[in-house]
Amino acid sequence: MTKTERQKMQAGEWYCCLDSELSALRHQARVAVHQHNTAPPDPAEILSPPLAALFAGHGENCLIEAPFHCAYGLNISLGSSVYLNAGCTILDTAPVTIGDGTMLGPNVQIYCAQHHKDRALRAQGLEIAYPVTLGSDVWIGGGAIILPGVTIGDGAIVGAGAVVTRSVAAGQTVAGNPARPRNGWSGQ
Template sequence: MSEREKMQAGQWYCCLDPELDALRAQARRAVHAHNTCAPDTRGAMVPELRALFKSVGQDCFVEAPFHCAYGLNLQLGDRVYFNAGCVVLDTAPVRVGDDTMFGPNVQIYCARHAKNPTERAQGLEIGLPVTLGQNVWVGGGAILLPGVTIGDNATIGAGSVVTKDVAAGDTVVGNPARPVRRS
């Protein structure tokens, strides 16, 4: 089984693999095209970035600068909005529901690295999916850690670090993020 196949199967894999390096280089080229295109020309997102993503719904908008690790694991519903400075390290599926919005500098991490220093030095990691439901608001500077699921209509406060699943309709804030009220 190749390292890419292991990554896609949710198993431990070596991120230093040449095939994965090539996929990350492809993503960097698409991200560069998006981030350096004049705003009047770029529109919602450049074709290279749209083609990179696994799927893109209608009326999605990605502000520049933007960064993703692979892009091929990123699935956007309709009317998804990424504000400037967002980072998606999509070593596993990242699913974003319709009408979900991200404030500036939001970071989504799927990769969990080996805790053992020797294994970590060998590039071992595992990707855990991140899923956001419909009509989610993620405040600026929030960080979503590997494996979390955010329910429909949830709100993530600015600067929050989400380490656990967030129930539908909940508002969470802080580090680690904790519920403050239900909508």
């Protein structure tokens, strides 16, 4: 049996992102994101209903500030008390898991897709997706970029503007481009 492009994406294989089923799923996400981003502020709302319905899962007391953007939403799982500041983007072509108590500063970007290096295949829409995992009580500074396949361990800190190309150990602090360990750095 031939796999669909969505099945290939979910299996971590090369797939064509120009597929009609994937386009429909991205449209569904854009609708939910638009509803979230244009909703009037309501202090009683923690996680907006459109995003709560879209995501794979979420714990209690999660807050996502507008504006927010995601590619599919259905690959995003949030623990409890997760906070995403304004301008965060999650391109969730693979599972993105964010643990309890994790905080993302403004304009943090999480990317799962890697486009093909062969330009002819890239022009055909071929890409592959790698999961991104943020442990519990992680702090990601504003403007940081998390690349495909990265895992950030519990309690780690990523400095503002960092580009995280490799996994980060639990409790470790990294900063810079590319992000490197910073011993004794307070993150300020």
